[in-house]
Amino acid sequence: MSFDPLAWLDEVADHRNRMGLHRSIVPYGTATPGWLERDGQRLVDLSSNDYLGLASDPRVIAAGMESARRYGWGSGASPLVCGWREPHQRLAEDLAAFERTEAVALFPTGYAANLGTIAALVGSGDVVYGDRLNHSCLIQGARLSGASVRIFPHGDHERLAHLIGRDQGRYRRTLIATDGVFSMDGDLAPLSELVEIAERSGSMLLVDEAHGTGVFGPEGRGASAALGVADRVAIRVGTLSKALGSVGGFVAGSRRLIDHLNNHAPTLLYSTATPPAAAGAAREALRIIREEPWRRERVHQLGRRLRDGLRSVGLKVPESEGPIVPVILGDVDRTLNAASRLLASGFLVGAIRPPTVARGTARLRISLAASHDEEQLDRLIEEMESVCLPAD
Numbered sequence: 358m359s360f361d362p363l364a365w366l367d368e369v370a371d372h373r374n375r376m377g378l379h380r381s382i383v384p385y386g387t388a389t390p391g392w393l394e395r396d397g398q399r400l401v402d403l404s405s406n407d408y409l410g411l412a413s414d415p416r417v418i419a420a421g422m423e424s425a426r427r428y429g430w431g432s433g434a435s436p437l438v439c440g441w442r443e444p445h446q447r448l449a450e451d452l453a454a455f456e457r458t459e460a461v462a463l464f465p466t467g468y469a470a471n472l473g474t475i476a477a478l479v480g481s482g483d484v485v486y487g488d489r490l491n492h493s494c495l496i497q498g499a500r501l502s503g504a505s506v507r508i509f510p511h512g513d514h515e516r517l518a519h520l521i522g523r524d525q526g527r528y529r530r531t532l533i534a535t536d537g538v539f540s541m542d543g544d545l546a547p548l549s550e551l552v553e554i555a556e557r558s559g560s561m562l563l564v565d566e567a568h569g570t571g572v573f574g575p576e577g578r579g580a581s582a583a584l585g586v587a588d589r590v591a592i593r594v595g596t597l598s599k600a601l602g603s604v605g606g607f608v609a610g611s612r613r614l615i616d617h618l619n620n621h622a623p624t625l626l627y628s629t630a631t632p633p634a635a636a637g638a639a640r641e642a643l644r645i646i647r648e649e650p651w652r653r654e655r656v657h658q659l660g661r662r663l664r665d666g667l668r669s670v671g672l673k674v675p676e677s678e679g680p681i682v683p684v685i686l687g688d689v690d691r692t693l694n695a696a697s698r699l700l701a702s703g704f705l706v707g708a709i710r711p712p713t714v715a716r717g718t719a720r721l722r723i724s725l726a727a728s729h730d731e732e733q734l735d736r737l738i739e740e741m742e743s744v745c746l747p748a749d
């Protein structure tokens with residue numbers, strides 16, 4: 358018998374199964390805003406990040422199709438070789454105007470935007486400070502960059518200031534990286550304090566607005582705009598894949614920052630540009646976001662109603678605002694069980710387990726969209742009461 362070099366995968370899989378942590382990908386059927394379909398059952402979709410219902414908006418779809426017809430489906434190459442078409446150009450201009458920055462760099466995904474931007478800004482001899490609850494792409498980006506990595510407790514800007522003070526003079530460049538809106542908790546980073554610390558210590562500050570763009574702040578310009586510090590956050594990363602309903606990542610900033618990224622961010626240089634259709638669709642979604650503020654107002658209003666309702670039946674809902682409503686159940690089995698009972702009642706809710714969240718904090722992550730309604734939320738609250746609370 359020859360040695361099987363992949364045999365270790367079975368041990369890892371066994372462990373995963375024993376811990377209830379095995380996951381698999383499920384195909385869902387056609388969508389109308391706020392709904393998904395599986396095995397002929399219509400499900401209220403409380404799991405996606407399509408907060409404004411734009412991923413299946415007919416105008417967004419039409420814009421994508423028109424771009425595909427004119428410019429082809431694939432982009433053919435890296436944007437620096439020949440992968441940038443008119444829809445990308447227009448999208449970059451519109452995003453820069455929306456973000457009120459000089460320029461925007463486009464990346465294949467939000468994940469790639471964070472990874473590549475961090476790699477272009479720091480390396481060996483530098484340091485990255487990150488919030489403990491930062492998204493995987495900020496953590497991986499920091500690790501892969503070769504810089505030293507320091508993690509501070511969630512939202513603890515005092516601890517961050519202390520760490521930076523202690524490290525003074527030890528590193529060449531310093532980068533503070535944080536989610537603007539935390540993806541699994543829905544709360545906002547203390548951006549006013551982080552901006553102060555960055556300015557005082559001469560650090561670069563990167564804010565990942567993946568869940569902020571389109572949803573928070575004036576015109577939906579994100580968490581840093583909501584907290585009044587957008588113009589002091591020099592590196593703002595966004596994604597086109599959440600409220601903008603498409604796919605792709607971007608960085609908004611000064612001309613010199615964007616020129617630097619276009620020349621030094623490996624995930625931009627060495628990866629094919631998004632399809633022109635994705636850019637065309639995102640551009641239409643951006644227009645809708647600006648012209649239809651009711652979508653973002655609606656999602657906040659639904660968020661308040663859901664939080665109040667869940668608390669009133671005795672469920673523990675952490676402080677946060679906006680469309681991401683976590684209900685922390687702690688135990689993995691309990692969380693899976695609750696999610697599958699909700700599914701049987703027609704609600705698709707994400708069951709979030711380690712390693713996505715810390716051990717002991719497994720949770721249902723309810724993600725609201727402008728296309729949901731009060732009646733659905735009231736039914737959901739009733740179901741959650743019976744599936745999440747221990748019967749007594």
Ligand SMILES: *Cc1c(COP(=O)(O)O)cnc(C)c1O
Nearest residue numbers: 466467468492536540567596598
């Ligand atoms: C989803 C997410 C990303 C990645 O964006 P994609 O465009 O899906 O790759 C980055 N940061 C945060 C905080 C996210 O939640």
